Amino acid sequence: MPITVVDPQRVEALVAELQAALPGAVSTDKGDLDRASTDGSHLSPVIAAQLPLGRAQVVVTPASVDDIPVVVRAAVRHGVPITPRGKGTANYGQTLPMAGGIVLDLSRLRRVVEVGDGFLTAEAGAALIAVEQAANRAGQQVLLYPSTAQSTIGGFVSGGSGGTGSIRHGMLHTGFVTALDVVHATTDAEIVHLEGEATEPYLHKYGTVAIIARVTVRLEPLQDWRALFASFDDFHDLVGVIQRIGALEPTPRLVSGDGAVLAAALPKDPAIVPGTASLRAILDEATVAEATALIEAAGGTVVDVRSGPQACIKLSMTSYNHPIEWLQKAYPNTYFHVEVLGDGLVDRLDELEAVYPGGMLHIEAQRGRPIGMLAGRYSSPEEVYAGFPRIEALGIGYHNPHQWFVDYEPEATRELAATTDPHGILNPGKLDVAPTVDTGSQL
Known part of the structure; x- marks a missing residue:
């Protein structure tokens, strides 16, 4: 899509004012503009095909929280948009400067x-x-x-x-x-x-x-957390027990599961056994024995239990959207995902995975009903959207992240x-009317 930019003369006047007010905080360097104009949108092939969605004309990196109003007042006076940004890990274009102008990089405000x-x-x-x-x-x-x-x-x-x-x-x-x-x-x-x-x-x-x-x-x-890794020969057995583990008290911090193909795409770890489904959980130390009993009764095997915050943080990086990112790295330009919710993830697993070619479910235990990410082989946006009513017909909630x-x-x-924001300068393009395609129920 065409790149929108602000009148360069207005931007030049703004840059001069901000350079005087905030020395060292303002950049128009091409490399800085390039970095500020990208995020994690590669996670969605639907969005990736539309990139670039915008380009920064100036990057402002305040050194103090008190600098933010200075930038905002100047942007309002000059009529220049502002797109706030942290580490740029947004997956779907939320931090891309679709109207050009300022990218306000807040990464130095880390106290x-x-x-x-x-x-x-x-x-x-x-x-x-x-x-x-x-x-x-x-x-x-x-x-x-x-x-x-x-x-x-x-x-x-x-x-x-x-x-x-x-x-x-x-x-x-x-x-x-x-x-x-x-x-x-x-x-x-x-x-x-x-x-x-x-x-x-x-x-x-x-x-x-x-x-x-x-x-x-x-x-x-x-709490005294433990990172537990378990393997299952059959993903159905894992899916059937994941909510029971999530219901333990004290409540686990995380319980994630993947079938053998998705698990094989995760970072190599001796506790993720090749050819098997992988269950990974962050458990209170007091529940490890009970979780182990549930896993073994369901046909699984506890492979490892690790202590320490680093082990738990590392395990967290294989939860929620991350398995899809690892899958895409293993098979570039092949997969997309849809967010899904409900008991049907357990009860109608085979039907759900059959919605898309190559369908695979990443599942998370959750309060009330499990949630997950349904991966499928990507062909076109139309085929992605065509799967939504099929998911809904299974009684499963979905959300279109694309x-x-x-x-x-x-x-x-x-x-x-x-x-x-009476002048409409804050992250323009993100409050426009959404696409005509049904974006689905919210998770």
Whole structure:
């Protein structure tokens, strides 16, 4: 699709102003612009075929949270769009500057500001792994974090949904975030502090209603976690027991499963046995024996149990979207995925996998009903979309990830943006009307 850019004269005037106000924070270097104009969109062949979706004209990397309002006020005056960015791990184009202008790189704002009893405050660019480590040093842990543990906390609450810890704590919209400091795109932009329910409208909105500067999240007491690896000759046996393991108390932090082909694409590990289905779990030490009994009763074998936070973080990297990424690396330009939800993942596994040629399910234990990623061989967007009604006919919920629009409460988001971004400069293109293709039910 054609690249949209802002009038170069307006950008030049903005660059001159920001270079004077924030020395060293502003770049128009081609390499910097290239890096700021890419993300993880290769995960979707539907989106990858449409790249590039936009190109930055200037990258601003503030050194202080207090610099954000300076950038925003200048952008409003000059009418130049702003697309916020963390580590660029978004998978579906959410952080691509579709209207050109500024990419606001928040990765230098990585300070953990405060760790208290039951809470942690960090700047938006702090990596989740650093946030978790800071909590651990205080004898606590974050409620949940994404499988991409190097993602920033601002990026996670802006574009993520759930991950390790979600079996117990659900997704972003279940009390994980307790406070935000944000900057609205107004002529008098300043840092605005929000608490409790007032933070909800800003979550999973891709930076279309505000720039998130600082995040406060809930913590809980640190548990003694174990990384457990098990193998099954039959993926059906694994799928049949995964929710029972997820229901153990204390609640596991993660329980993931893959059939033999998907498991073979994961990073090499002696605990992932070739030719077998792989179950991987992060369990409280007190439940390892009970989980082992459930696995063995279902026909599986516990291959290894490891201790320590690094083992658990490494296991997390093989959960949620990550198995699809590893599959694509093993078989380039071959696979796509659709997010799926419901008991039908267990009860109608064969029918679900038959929806697409080469169909394979990655499954996650979850509170209430399992969730998963259904992989299939890619041929065209039309064939991807044609599978949606077939999935729905099985009584299984689905979500189309192959688009960059805000699809969580989009109408309410547009209403809020009319106030917080009256000039329409925050991440343009992400609040447009979604494609005519049905994007499916939400997970």
